[in-house]
Amino acid sequence: CFVVLLCFVFNRRATVTPSRLEWHTLPASASLYKSPxxxxxxxxxxxxxxxxxxYPQELLGFAYDSTFPTRPETREQYPNKFIQRDDTERFYILNTLFNLxxxxxxxxxxxxxxxxxxxTSCDTGFKDxxxxxxxxxxxxxVRDAVDWVHYKGKLPLLLSRxxxxxxxxxxxxxxxxxxDKIMTYLFDFPHGPKPGSSHRPWQSYFDLILVDARKPLFFGEGTVLRQVDTKTGKLKIGTYTxxxxxGIVYSGGSSDTICDLLGAKGKDxxxxxxxxxxxxxxxxxxxxxxxxxVIPELAQELHVWTDKSSLFEELQSLDIFLAELYKHLDSSSNERPDISSIQRRIKKVTHDMDMCYGMMGSLxxxxxxxxLFASQVMRYADLYAASFINLLYYPFSYLFRAAHVLMPHxxxxxxTHVDINEMESPLATRNRTSVDFKDTDYKRHQLTRSISEIKPPNLFPLAPQEITHCHDEDDDEEEEEEE
Structure with a gap:
């Protein structure tokens, strides 16, 4: 159940079609985040x-201990000895968090x-x-098993598609x-996008590779666009024009420059x-x-949301019970229900909910x-998920359409039908009805000076006869408000 949840992509409002461009910021966004x-x-x-x-079935009884592996220096394990670290026949360096x-x-x-x-134990292994x-x-x-689990072809398969x-x-x-080191690691498996296909270098999965972007400056004036010598890693002199x-790797530049190179703009x-x-x-x-x-913490958030659903249900029940206490009271009532115990219970349940997410509560x-982070996600992120690999499970023509955002009322x-007292709420009856249109001809006749004269326009504009709004097409300009 938990693994299935990781395949979700959530959205504020966006339409993902076979897009011309996909942008990836690496290594953080494309690599899988590590946590206990x-x-x-x-x-x-x-x-x-x-x-x-x-391998023996008994191995299934082992449980992972995140406190066991550490990253000490080699000299601590082999004091007073010279270790030739480039001797790949005898040594394999486990020096990253990926290796824990x-x-x-x-x-x-x-x-x-x-x-x-x-x-039976012997010098170079075990006998049975x-x-x-x-x-x-x-x-x-173990190396082959880790590669099989870590990759399973998802990253290259998605990029290839x-x-x-x-x-x-x-x-x-x-x-x-x-x-280059990070990307080589991420694509270090024996086959290509699909099992049976030949291995491809990581550079072949991208139409354009740009390093030293210096974001967020990249989205403003940017820096000089230069070429990178992939053999030495050094920059070539001069501005690339x-x-x-x-196959060329670029350094610097700006978002405008990249759009020009790729012939794209805006929502492309x-x-x-x-x-x-x-x-x-x-x-x-x-x-x-x-x-x-990409929000890696979302996996834990979804886990709590489903695993601790009883707390959310209890909070809803308390809200209903609180409303019931005031159900038969109005402005003439002098009675003041004692809600202190309910308030304390709501605080307790809310605190328990927060603690389920960790010491600092929910993100x-x-x-x-x-x-604040959630409000920024809702405003600026059209899509969000724990990993962009989740896009693998959606067609590129998929319409990501968010649920209606409801106001409190x-x-x-x-x-259900709500009776409206026109005397108490005159503004509630301002909607035009068919009666308005029946009276239109009569009012127009009364205002006409003579039959030969041109009649004045309708007192009421005609109602639209076709769809005129495009609210659900993400064409609003809310993102262009003042910074």
Missing amino acids: EYESLGFELTVERLVSIG PETYLLACLVDFFTNCPRY GDLFMSYRSMFQD MKEVGKVFLATNSDYKYT GPLQH ILYIGDHIFGDILKSKKRQGWRTFL FRSGSRQT ESTVEH
Whole structure:
């Protein structure tokens, strides 16, 4: 259930069609975010993969311990020894947060085979009768299982499909050397977009690659657009003024320059980023681009929303009970119901709800109110999800249409007939009825001086006979308000 929720894409209001452009800010937005929950899930899936290829079923009993793996220096483990770190035949460097689950899994495997009576320990591995399993083969099996779980072809598959219907480009504040390392890691698997296809370098998935963007300056005056020497990582001298060339990596520039290179503008672009100010707000207000905000915390928010639904239901019940106390009272009543106990209970339930999200509460809600971050998401992010990989589960012609935003009088009053006292609420009867149109000819006749003279226009304009509004087409200019 929790995994299914991660495939949702939520929207304020936007229409995603086979767009000409998709914008990705990497490595943060495209890479999967690491957390104890995600690491635990990765650990469990990796163990399941190992069991599926023949490892003992007992491994399924291991649980991930996020406090176990640390990142010490090599010299702490091998004091007074010279370690040739580029010796890839003997050493594999586990130096990133991506390696935490597999580090713990390797320790679990060694512990299991060492203590299991079926296996005999030797210098280079373990024996089970005539079968021998070396440390090297165990390590390679774990590496392959991690790659199988981590990728499963989703990232290259999505980018490949995007490139088929539009143009895909990468913009990042990082320099080329760092970007190349991260992207090489993300695309480090034996096949291409689909199993059985040949492996492709990460650069082939993008029509344009731009580093050193310096966002949010990128959305204003920007910087000088230059070419990058991909062999050395150094910048070539001079400003680049030519057309877009495939395979060229660019540095600097601005959003206007990029639009010129790609021949796109405004809502032709779906911008995917993970920073509400530097990515989403600036691109929406300065360029009018469609925006997709990556919010990794959304996975936990959805988990609490579903797992703790009883708290939300209890809060609704308290609201109903509070309303019942005042149901038969009006302005002539002197009775004052004692609601102190209900207020205390509402505060307690609200606090319990907040604590379910963590020590600092929900990212999107503070009690019954939205946080500033939530209001900015609602205003500037056309789409948002825990990962942009979720787009893989939607057709590119999908219409992301948000539910109606109800005002208090719409959300609390049922769709039943309400008698209106015209004396108490004269403005409530200002809607025109068919009677108005019946009286039109009579009033016009009374105002006409003679039959030969031109008749004056109708006292009431005719009601529209066809659709005149486009409110649901995202054509409003609310994003262009003063900054």
